[in-house]
Amino acid sequence: MGICTSTGVIRDFAGPYFVSEDNMAFGKPAKYWKLDPARVYASGPNAWDTAVHDASEEYKHRMHNLCCDNCHSHVALALNLMRYNNTSWNMVTLCFFCLLYGKYVSAGAFVKTWLPFGLLLGIILTVSLVLHLR
Known part of the structure; x- marks a missing residue:
C-alpha cells in the first residue's frame, strides 16, 4: 500500500x-x-x-x-x-x-489479486472433500 x-x-x-x-x-x-x-x-x-x-x-x-x-x-x-x-x-x-x-486498475488486476486465493481455496476444499469421502 x-x-x-x-x-x-x-x-x-x-x-x-x-x-x-x-x-x-x-x-x-x-x-x-x-x-x-x-x-x-x-x-x-x-x-x-x-x-x-x-x-x-x-x-x-x-x-x-x-x-x-x-x-x-x-x-x-x-x-x-x-x-x-x-x-x-x-x-x-x-x-x-x-x-x-477501492477500484481495480483493470480486469487483469482483479484476476491477479483473487486468482491465487481462489486456487488455494479450491485445493483446500478438494482435499477436504476427498478426505471426508474416505
Whole structure:
C-alpha cells in the first residue's frame, strides 16, 4: 500500500528504513482508492504533500514489521498527519475502506489479486472433500 503526492508520485514503505518513490515493493498497483483533497483538515496550502513527506521521513527511520508496522501503517500516519476526513486511521480502517471504495486498475488486476486465493481455496476444499469421502 502506498500514498501519492499531489503530483502522483507513489510513496511506499517498502522495507526496513526505506520508503520508495514510484517503485512499490510488490509491483505496480492493482487497486486504488482516489481520495478527496478537500477532506484534508490540516492547515497550509501543501498540507497533503507535507503530511506524505513527514510520514515518509518518519518511516525512513523504522524497521519494517510485516504484522504491526508496515506500508499500511505508513499510509495511516500520512492520513492522520493531514487529518484526512477527521478520522483516526490505522491498518484496519484502511483495509476496510480500501475494500469498500477501492477500484481495480483493470480486469487483469482483479484476476491477479483473487486468482491465487481462489486456487488455494479450491485445493483446500478438494482435499477436504476427498478426505471426508474416505
